Amino acid sequence: MVQEEIMRRGPWTEEEDLQLVFYVKLFGDRRWDFLAKVSGLKRTGKSCRLRWVNYLNPDLKRGKMTPQEERLVLELHSKWGNRWSRIARKISGRTDNDIKNYWRTHMRKKAQEHRKKTTISPSFSNSSPSSSITYDENERNFYDTGGLELSQADEQKKAGNQEQGGESMKVYSMDEIWKDIELLEENEETNYGVYFTTMGLLPDSLWKDFDWSSTFR
């Protein structure tokens, strides 16, 4: 008879957090399945890893992205596309999830600005009055760029496909869109210094109250 252990799902409780931290300190942050079992947490190894990597790891930075970080994300994303973990490794204290979430929000905003622009100022759109691109498609285009490094091969393939596909509607390349975004960013650049000096990192109560120094020693 197989005993199916009922796994807990959803938000983590403070007790679970403390328990996980304790066992990670004890056994390290590698063997997640083992950790999940030995800790007695009714969570999967994956869930434990995710909780640690995205929340409990004391090396994580909390709070809003700094302008420097934002620029770095933009730069690296234009280079690597949606390789979130790779980007995250270059930005200390930020997780792939952080960056992914940031990008999603950021791109949603940009897509909206872009949409406004195209409705207010048709010149941007190279006068394509009956553009059949829906908002969702626009949003996805903004969100899901391949990155320069990774997409070059794809772009070549796509170019070939377009030729084969014959007549296709006018769609703006990501290069065009990115140029536009970069222009926007540059125009905003002068404000960054002000934001940077006034912006602090605001850890939540857990981080304030928890004695990490004694836990990790």
Next chain:
DNA sequence: AAGCTAAGCAACCGCCGCTAT
């Protein structure tokens, strides 16, 4: 004050690649 919408964040899912057996 209540309702609505957007933004932010945490967590899950499915897939893929690596590794041990």
Next chain:
DNA sequence: GATAGCGGCGGTTGCTTAGCT
């Protein structure tokens, strides 16, 4: 070499909070 198990990654979803009407 085949394969099962695990960790890691990217995509997506859903809940909470903040801001606006």
